[in-house]
Amino acid sequence: MGIKRRVFLIGGAALIGGGLFAVSWSERAATRRAAKLVAMDKAGVFQTWIRIAEDDTVTIFSPHVDIGQGSLTGLAQMAADELDADWSKVVLESAPVNVAFANAPLAKGFGGELLPFSIPPFLQGITGSTFAMIARNIPLQVTGGSSTVRATGQTGMRVAGAAARIALIATAAKRLGVPEGELTTVNSKVIHAKSGRSLRYGELAADAAEMTLVAEPKLKEAGDYRFIGKPIPRLDIPPKVDGSARYGMDVQLPDLRVATIMAAPVRGGKLDSVDAAPAMAIKGVEKVVKLDNAVAVIATGYWQALTGLRALSPKFSDGGHGALSSASIAAAQAAKMETDKPDNKSGHGDVPAALAASGLKLVEAKYAVPFIHHAMMEPFALTAHFKDGKLQLWGGVQDPLHSRKAAAEAAEISTDHVTFHPMIMGGAFGRRLPGFCEIIGQVVQIAKQTPYPVKLIWSREEEVQHGTYRPQASAHLKAALDKDGRIAGWTTDYAQSQDATRETRFVYDIPAFALRHYQFATNQHDGAWRSVNSNQNGFYSESFMDELAYAAGEDPYEFRRKHLRPGSRHLAVLDDVAKRSGWGTPLSTGRGRGIAMVESFNTIVAHVIEASVGNDGRPHAHKVWSSVDCGRVVNPDGGAAQIMGGIIMALSSCVDESITLDKGAVLQSNFHDYPLLKLAEAPDVDVHFLESDASMGGLGEPGVPPTAPALANAIFAATGKRIRQLPFRGQAKG
Amino acid sequence: MAIDLQVNGKSFSIEADPDTPLLWVIREELRLTGTKFGCGIGACGACSVHVDGEITRSCRIPVGSVAGKSVTTIEGIAAPNGTLHPVQQAWIDAQVPQCGYCQSGQIMAAVALIKKTGRPSPAHVDEAMTNICRCGTYPRIRMAILAATGQAAAARADS
Numbered sequence: 016m017g018i019k020r021r022v023f024l025i026g027g028a029a030l031i032g033g034g035l036f037a038v039s040w041s042e043r044a045a046t047r048r049a050a051k052l053v054a055m056d057k058a059g060v061f062q063t064w065i066r067i068a069e070d071d072t073v074t075i076f077s078p079h080v081d082i083g084q085g086s087l088t089g090l091a092q093m094a095a096d097e098l099d100a101d102w103s104k105v106v107l108e109s110a111p112v113n114v115a116f117a118n119a120p121l122a123k124g125f126g127g128e129l130l131p132f133s134i135p136p137f138l139q140g141i142t143g144s145t146f147a148m149i150a151r152n153i154p155l156q157v158t159g160g161s162s163t164v165r166a167t168g169q170t171g172m173r174v175a176g177a178a179a180r181i182a183l184i185a186t187a188a189k190r191l192g193v194p195e196g197e198l199t200t201v202n203s204k205v206i207h208a209k210s211g212r213s214l215r216y217g218e219l220a221a222d223a224a225e226m227t228l229v230a231e232p233k234l235k236e237a238g239d240y241r242f243i244g245k246p247i248p249r250l251d252i253p254p255k256v257d258g259s260a261r262y263g264m265d266v267q268l269p270d271l272r273v274a275t276i277m278a279a280p281v282r283g284g285k286l287d288s289v290d291a292a293p294a295m296a297i298k299g300v301e302k303v304v305k306l307d308n309a310v311a312v313i314a315t316g317y318w319q320a321l322t323g324l325r326a327l328s329p330k331f332s333d334g335g336h337g338a339l340s341s342a343s344i345a346a347a348q349a350a351k352m353e354t355d356k357p358d359n360k361s362g363h364g365d366v367p368a369a370l371a372a373s374g375l376k377l378v379e380a381k382y383a384v385p386f387i388h389h390a391m392m393e394p395f396a397l398t399a400h401f402k403d404g405k406l407q408l409w410g411g412v413q414d415p416l417h418s419r420k421a422a423a424e425a426a427e428i429s430t431d432h433v434t435f436h437p438m439i440m441g442g443a444f445g446r447r448l449p450g451f452c453e454i455i456g457q458v459v460q461i462a463k464q465t466p467y468p469v470k471l472i473w474s475r476e477e478e479v480q481h482g483t484y485r486p487q488a489s490a491h492l493k494a495a496l497d498k499d500g501r502i503a504g505w506t507t508d509y510a511q512s513q514d515a516t517r518e519t520r521f522v523y524d525i526p527a528f529a530l531r532h533y534q535f536a537t538n539q540h541d542g543a544w545r546s547v548n549s550n551q552n553g554f555y556s557e558s559f560m561d562e563l564a565y566a567a568g569e570d571p572y573e574f575r576r577k578h579l580r581p582g583s584r585h586l587a588v589l590d591d592v593a594k595r596s597g598w599g600t601p602l603s604t605g606r607g608r609g610i611a612m613v614e615s616f617n618t619i620v621a622h623v624i625e626a627s628v629g630n631d632g633r634p635h636a637h638k639v640w641s642s643v644d645c646g647r648v649v650n651p652d653g654g655a656a657q658i659m660g661g662i663i664m665a666l667s668s669c670v671d672e673s674i675t676l677d678k679g680a681v682l683q684s685n686f687h688d689y690p691l692l693k694l695a696e697a698p699d700v701d702v703h704f705l706e707s708d709a710s711m712g713g714l715g716e717p718g719v720p721p722t723a724p725a726l727a728n729a730i731f732a733a734t735g736k737r738i739r740q741l742p743f744r745g746q747a748k749g
Numbered sequence: 750m751a752i753d754l755q756v757n758g759k760s761f762s763i764e765a766d767p768d769t770p771l772l773w774v775i776r777e778e779l780r781l782t783g784t785k786f787g788c789g790i791g792a793c794g795a796c797s798v799h800v801d802g803e804i805t806r807s808c809r810i811p812v813g814s815v816a817g818k819s820v821t822t823i824e825g826i827a828a829p830n831g832t833l834h835p836v837q838q839a840w841i842d843a844q845v846p847q848c849g850y851c852q853s854g855q856i857m858a859a860v861a862l863i864k865k866t867g868r869p870s871p872a873h874v875d876e877a878m879t880n881i882c883r884c885g886t887y888p889r890i891r892m893a894i895l896a897a898t899g900q901a902a903a904a905r906a907d908s
Contacts, residue, residue, distance in 0.1 A: 081848075083846075083847035083848025083849060083850075083884050084847065085847065248841070248844060249844060251846075251849070252840075252841055252844060252845075252846050252849075254849075255846040255849030255852055256833070256837040256840045256841055256845075256846065256849075256852060256856060257783070257823065257824070257827060257833065257837060258781070258782070258783015258784070258822065258823035258824045258853050259783065259824075260849055261782065262785075262850060264782075264785065264786060265776075265782035267780055267782070273777070298766065316773055316777045317773055317777065317786070318766075318769050318770060318773040321789075390883055391848075391850075391883060392785075392787055392793065392795060392848065392850040392851045392881065392882070392883050392884075393785070393787075393848070393850045394786070394787070439848075439849075440848060441785070441848050441849070441850025441851075442848040442850060442883050442884060443848075444883075472786070474789060475787065475788040475789055475790070476789075652844055653844075656886070656889070657847075659885060659886075659888060659889075660847055660884045660885035661885065662885065663885025663887060663888075664884070664885045667885075685788055685789075685790050685792060686788050686790070686792035686793055686881065687790065687792055691881050691883060692887075693878075693879055693880075693881065693887075694874070694878040694879070694880075694882075694887040694890060695875035695879075697885070697887035697888060697891075698888075699888055700888055
């Protein structure tokens with residue numbers, strides 16, 4: 016059988032994005048390369064994402080990776096629904112790490128600001144500072160920005176599935192000698208009801224894949240969905256309950272060596288000197304590797320490597336950051352906002368004029384948040400092997416395609432000589448986004464020192480102390496209320512390392528609003544922490560909204576209502592959560608309710624939290640109600656899990672978590688001094704989706720931002736104490 | 750030195766420094782990678798296994814101290830014919846895992862709790878289930894334990 020028959024190339028098949036993007040030579044070539052990479056006998060490959068085998072198995076190749084979010088099952092649901100596939104024969108695979116599988120809709124969405132494309136409206140929520148940071152790394156196979164389902168699924172998978180279905184029908188019509196209009200599809204079969212004949216997709220796929228696919232196939236109406244909108248069990252879960260799922264940490268190869276590493280405690284510092292002898296004396300240690308800013312030990316196993324590393328007494332410089340502390344950063348940020356002009360701003364109306372009008376009541380408050388750490392449960396682990404001038408890598412990252420390029424650059428070899436094997440990830444939350452995975456450069460340097468494959472494992476201590484944290488930030492908010500208790504104008508000034516002036520949408524309808532950013536960098540490499548800057552911005556504005564309500568003498572829920580447009584989606588979400596939580600009904604002594612609403616990643620989320628404060632000042636969230644409008648929900652069960660998880664991760668962060676710097680170095684080192692919320696303190700979470708026809712929003716992140724302010728507002732309702740600084744622990748002590 | 754131990758019903762003789770944590774023997778010598786490394790200080794529970802039936806954080810226990818003892822890992826709790834343990838099945842029914850990395854340890858903790866208490870009360874669950882989950886699956890873990898012990902339908906805790 017010749018290669019042509021094996022590959023089943025689709026001519027002019029580059030219509031990913033539903034015709035949003037023109038068919039181009041490069042995209043055609045990409046599809047051809049992709050088809051080769053996943054080719055099998057007697058199968059048809061449609062787009063780069065769907066392969067139908069002779070036995071009817073439909074394989075969906077996801078350009079995204081599994082970070083635990085469950086959205087890959089959502090992608091399969093979307094493709095299979097438009098395809099009218101037999102769900103029992105749908106399987107999911109990671110797409111090979113190759114530019115041919117780069118995610119065109121997402122690349123264009125992320126890169127919108129930098130590329131000559133306009134940003135489609137459905138992607139506007141995922142652009143912003145983080146994505147400007149990573150946009151330069153396209154082509155992407157990135158997983159982030161709560162974008163998998165709404166971007167790749169909505170404009171990629173559904174279109175691919177629908178176009179493939181049309182090609183299968185056309186092929187069947189030819190074979191049966193009947194008009195296409197007489198054919199229907201169900202469960203991976205094309206059926207001709209009149210004659211009682213049918214053909215399986217597996218019988219048709221090879222020929223169908225030779226056809227030029229329709230660029231803008233008609234998609235199903237919501238009433239015709241068979242899989243979209245259904246709580247279909249996640250395809251990735253069974254191997255996660257029997258220990259068989261393989262993460263980057265679990266890579267096993269013949270002759271595998273293990274390394275572990277210690278970087279300069281002060282970020283920006285360098286390795287001055289280290290005596291290798293104490294490590295070399297440990298049984299199993301094979302080599303001590305000196306890097307520019309770190310020292311690593313290669314051994315036969317992790318424990319041997321760690322024991323060797325701990326035997327060393329490396330000397331590091333502090334890069335001139337030895338005087339930096341969290342307190343000095345907070346003071347400098349506050350001063351900068353008083354003396355400097357903002358570097359970036361957004362908003363509407365004439366705020367200075369609005370605030371200067373007579374007869375207004377002025378309210379102001381200062382807020383602050385610390386650095387916080389992702390604390391993904393699987394510490395970084397990446398395996399690399401140089402052999403015959405070629406480099407192979409195995410591990411979990413949010414953008415394997417970019418990681419392959421970064422590895423090639425670190426190794427100073429061509430990308431063509433680098434193969435990246437993506438593994439599932441034990442959490443990511445933004446930690447493994449492109450540009451933040453310094454482990455890639457480290458493992459490449461270490462792998463050069465041994466002929467064997469080597470797995471570099473970060474200890475938990477390394478993980479905690481060398482994170483790419485959510486930035487430490489300070490904010491100063493001011494607003495004026497008119498005589499009717501309406502907000503006349505509002506400014507939020509904030510100082511941090513990232514510009515978020517275009518990231519978080521201000522949801523209230525007021526005459527004048529300004530968000531002003533003061534650029535303030537430290538020695539830290541600040542990153543994207545689940546929900547990114549909407550996180551701290553949501554805390555400031557929704558806590559302050561509460562303060563304004565009390566200043567106006569009004570109920571916080573009613574006060575918010577009054578500043579939302581009648582008939583708006585925001586008002587519907589707010590009303591829904593208030594109603595379900597019994598807002599306004601009596602509570603037991605010591606308890607209070609807090610409400611907050613934030614729109615992020617194109618999804619509107621409002622929470623009500625019922626909370627109390629212990630005698631030790633520790634806040635306890637007893638129950639959380641959440642109302643969510645993300646447009647249509649592809650998998651309501653998986654979606655609810657994402658909102659629930661976001662809320663619990665956010666509660667953990669706002670109650671307890673804080674990375675503090677002293678003498679330029681991180682003080683915390685493991686879960687004993689960077690504690691995470693445990694089951695006993697996790698509240699019940701009641702999630703409700705308000706479905707709408709609005710463009711689809713994300714779900715991985717938007718549950719996070721309203722959580723801290725809803726809890727702060729509940730603490731105020733319960734105790735009368737307004738907490739303006741994270742984390743909350745201890746601050747509400749009576 | 751050679752250390753004899755039983756893992757999932759099989760006997761092994763391991764050449765290892767007796768100070769090596771059991772976790773690394775399980776993962777690197779026996780190649781049973783379902784037991785995870787999370788913190789190395791016994792704080793997160795991702796490495797939980799059973800030693801003579803007791804829940805144990807294997808990153809903090811030297812392999813020398815389990816010589817002659819019986820160790821069970823996540824790979825050893827299904828029935829010999831491959832039927833999942835009821836707790837594993839409850840985990841699937843309640844769609845508990847997200848990233849899944851902590852779930853081997855969570856399941857081992859839940860199995861030990863149920864073995865000890867039969868039908869654990871919510872207070873038992875709060876007290877015994879101290880493993881960390883960063884994805885925030887706790888409400889579903891609670892639901893799955895109740896379902897596995899016939900105390901609730903495997904309905905979702907959050908919908």
